[in-house]
Amino acid sequence: MILEKTDLPLEAAILLIAGMTMLITGALLFPVSAGLLPYYENGLYGLLLVMFALQMITLGKTPFGDMRRSRLLLAAGVLIAAVGIVACFIPDVLGRLPRMLLFLCFGPGGFLLLLQMCLAKDKLRTWVKYGGILRHLIPACGAVYVLSMLIALLLWKQSLLTTPATAMVLLIYGVAIVYLAFVLRKVYGMYPDAEKPGSGGVGISTDQAMILLMGIFMLLLGMLLIPVNFGLLPFSGSAQLGLLMVIFAVQMLASGNTPLGPFPRSWLMISLGLLFASLGIVSCIIPEILVSQLTVLVGVLNILGGVITLWKIGIPRLRRSEGPDGPASRALTGLFAAQLTLNVLTILFGASMLVSNLIPGPVIGVILAANGCVLLYLLHILTVLDKMQTDAGIPL
Structure with a gap:
């Protein structure tokens, strides 16, 4: 049963993790209010902004309604993701910007979605x-939209409710989002066409969207670590690890992709994805509580994933004879070079996490920034190959 293949649409996966974020935050706010645990507000804000950005980049779903996946929407999603990532990594550097962006997403966004639900012909x-x-x-939708507006009020005036009362609102909101995720899973199972993003616009797959997000994540992390290592900026290693775990979780839930490679989407994979998400959410919200454990876990996963992928791409390359030169051949050579470089950098990053002082801090920043650049180059190569297949039917 646990190894049985199953299907979880990307939208349901993102909503499930968003619902878990609210449930875990609500549960943790009780010991936080009693002074038993520290609390990193920006970690929560950054995580939520990344979740909103994910929906925009992958599905064309914005806090204000569905839109065509245009380049402008993709750029807006990347910008919101960047704000969320920086908010997680660097405490208070963006001031009130993350909170105000979330207010717009939850408040006016929730109101417009509720209005669309009531007035649009294809909804209520x-x-x-x-x-x-x-x-x-x-x-399900009504509860989520109404509670979103209440969350916006709490973001605008945090003293509106006591901390335990706010925790209860978050718990109820989390239940509503999880309920909506399960309803959408059943709806998309019965009406598969409803799951497809709007036609037109930028045609990137879910996997390519995740590569884009991971590339931005690594590039920003690497660039920020350089001034951090010179003592010019504060840094939340706990939130950085937590956000990385949540991104891993989205990939595992949506497509079965793990740091060790792709696996069939089974209940076991979904369970592991939810476990990764839970650990990541806690690490984003509660500083330092899981840093040592997640450092080892992420380090081992990076090393094993890099070695396994090098083996997978290296052996076929050695056995294959050189084909005729052409656009497809040059693109595939670029793809191999990008994958090779990416996995060597991934192994170096993993090793630096397991062995302290193995690599100087500023050099780690350069490695991570290079990792992000290679990921973005890899995305470019993949889109070029896709265009070749679509436009000319070139066999790759």
């Missing part, structure tokens, strides 16, 4: 007409 009226599982979307 259709759900009532066809009934069945579609009727469950009415309370």
